Amino acid sequence: GQNIDQPTEMTATEGAIVQINCTYQTSGFNGLFWYQQHAGEAPTFLSYNVLDGLEEKGRFSSFLSRSKGYSYLLLKELQMKDSASYLCAVSGNNRLAFGKGNQVVVIP
């Protein structure tokens, strides 16, 4: 089975940096995905990690430690449009298991 844990909500100021954590326990692992979801809309793909280490993509970076069952998503230079829910999802056994999401609220 799979167990994915994420904190629920955080508030940050425009221009700041936030780190969103995700811990997981899984019986099969083919990588970890991060998605962004604005209220009432579909999740959209942000990043994918399958090897340990940091993947950087513009203002967003994602880190994975397979031995610790841990990942984080780093959002830099926060913008108002970054206010959204961020979902981590573990790939394994032909499916994705999603965490409950972390709501980030960006304030001016």
Next chain:
Amino acid sequence: DADVTQTPRNRITKTGKRIMLECSQTKGHDRMYWYRQDPGLGLRLIYYSFDVKDINKGEISDGYSVSRQAQAKFSLSLESAIPNQTALYFCATRGWSDTETQYFGPGTRLLVL
């Protein structure tokens, strides 16, 4: 045009009614999924399919059924809708590898009275 479409986008129905939600994709993917999303509970998998006529239960399949008659289409039915099936429903597709992302449809907002 969107790669994954869902119809209807919004639906209000009454307890006991049968309804069908449709999903179509132009990505040529074999794997298709139905999820529901409730506040505080995240995305939960209802059913998934790896090919035409292939059907697999997810974690919350009770009260739902699906049909995969063509590669591009995957429909979800609520045989007798109940109020706790009020939720946001998403269809998703995925390529052949577990290293590939899923692509989500825009969602169907369902209200069961």
